[in-house]
Amino acid sequence: MLKLLVIALAVLVGLALLLKWRRPVWYWLSFGVGLAMLRVAFRYAAVMEACRLTVPASRMRRALARWMKKPVPQQRVPRLLWIRPTRTxxxxxxxxWPGQDAFEFAAASDRLRHSFAVHQVTSREIKPGVIEIALTGYDVLKRVQMPDAPDRGLLKIPLALVEDGTVHYRDYREVPHAITVGATQSGKSVTQRTVIKELASQPVALVGIDCKKIELGPFARRFSALADNPDDAMELLEALVARMEITYDTIRREQRISADTPDGEIAANIWDLPEDLRPVPIVVTIDEIAELALSTKKNDPRRDRIVKALVRLAQLGRAAGIFLDIYGQRFGSELGDGITMLRAQLTGRMVHRVNDESTAKMAFGDISPHAVFAATQIPNSRRGMAVVGYSTGDWVRIRTPFTTMRQAVAACNKHAHLAPDLPELARFRPLLDLASVEAPAVTEAA
Known part of the structure; x- marks a missing residue:
């Protein structure tokens, strides 16, 4: 009997180790979550005290203890409202307690991680006086496995996995313009492929500028316009500005503001227009910003026109349904006049592995010094891993699932019939043999 018990225990331990190695999610849900909940329940008070996250007893209790000559009351531990297991x-x-704030718990995240024996600890404030601490049981970013059915919507795509196990979304209606910075072999191209692959199935127009001529060319069947040299890029951006102005004229004609017009019917952007008048939203992908903004001439008219058009699109494009995704190795003032103004309009900031601290500061210097430090600590072996910063000062680590060029090209070819014909950009439409495309291209409503 004892021998059978030992064999069963050995099999159980072997199964647990195998799951931990090959299927960390299954291991966590089978073994890890129960052990972690017991560890937190039994250690909670001691950990809070050891991490200096307690407060002294109330003045009344201390006064009563002195009058009655009793021992000084113990420190008060923050109240644990509930523990909820998650997938990760x-x-x-x-x-x-009064006198505590959320920053104390954020500053003690490393101490809490060691005390509870988990991989990662993050905290956020739910409402005044209540915080939520997320404990990640294993290295979620080591082998990225996206949930089977993540939330999707128009111009909202699942992009990466956050270090706490949640999904990071690229929501263009919330964050219309973004910059992605990273060194060579850091995973920028993987992020770009993932974005294009997810957008390919949506009713949006994709516009690309790729002066390297090798990154966006394979996706040409799904693109409504594509420029592969600075001269065409300048004309394409100016055509987008002209389209934006026409869209604003349409919105203005449809406002019809009067005393009896409900507030909800006053048009201020394309989403307030009737569906038959609403222009197709456009996502503009610029593969390498330095190829457009950097010039060997001191006063380069072409470069000035490109930057001016980009600044106008970044300032005014959101209401007209034009969104920018800009990629580059650096995004600093050395690229010339107007770059700082352009960067200030790009709300979304993502930094992959960088070769120097100053590159991270270009993106996160006005957001959080901690995000700058985190970006410089990304190892070479974690391609696709990045730090995302928000205008609120918050930041998170994410990692994009590995998307091959073949997967992205297959998605673009499959949904090539969704690429709308935009009259203003017709001369920039890639010239391809469309015989193999299953359905004709969508024509934008007048």
Whole structure:
């Protein structure tokens, strides 16, 4: 009997180790979550005290202890409201005592990680006096496995996995313009392929500028316009500006503001227009910003026109349904006049592995010094891993699932019939043999 028990225990341990190596999610849900919940329940008070996250007893209790000559009351531990298991870890909801703030828990995240023996700890404030701590049980970013059915919507795509196990979305209606910075072999191209692959199936127009001529060319069947040299890029951007002005004229004609017009019917962007008048939203992908903004001439008219058009699109394009995705190795003032103004309009900031701290500061210097430090700590072996910063000062680590060129090209070819014909950009439409495309291209409504 004892021998059978030992064999069963050995098989169980072997199965647990195998799952931990090959299927960390299954291991966590089978073994890890139960052990972690017990560890948190039994260690919670001691950990809070050791991490200096407690407060002294109230003045009344201390005064009563002195009058009655009793021992000084112990420190008060923040109240644990509930523990909730997740697919990748645990979430703790904690009520703070007066005098505590969320920053104390954020600063103690490393100490909490060691104390609870988990891979990662992050915290956020739910409402005044209540915070939520997310404990990640294993290295989620080591082998990225996206959920089977992540949330999707028009211009909202699942892009990467966050270090706490949640999904990071690229939502163009919330963050219309973004810059992605990273060194060579850092994973920028993988991120770009993932974005294009996810957008290919949506009713949007894709416009590309690729002066290297090798990154966006394979996706040409799904693109409504594509420029592969600075001269064409300048004309393409100016054509987009002209289209934006026409769209604003359409919005203005449809406003019809009067005293009896409900507020919800006053048009201020393309989403307030009737569906038959709403222009197709456009996502503009610029593969390498330096190829457009950097010039060997001191006063280069072409470069000035390109930057001027980009600044106008970044400032005014959102309401007209034009969104920018800009990629580059650096995005600093050395690219010339107007770059700082352009960067200020790009709300989304993503930094892959960089070769120097100054490159990270270009993106995160006005957001968080901690995000700058995190971006410089990304190892060479983690291609596709990046740091995303928000205008609120928050930041997270993410990693994009590996998307091959073949997968992205297959998605673009499959949905090539969704590429709309834009009259203003017709001369920039890639010239391809469309015989193999299953259905004709969509023509934009007048």
């Amino acid at each position: 870890g645990l979430r703790l909801r904690i009520r703070l």
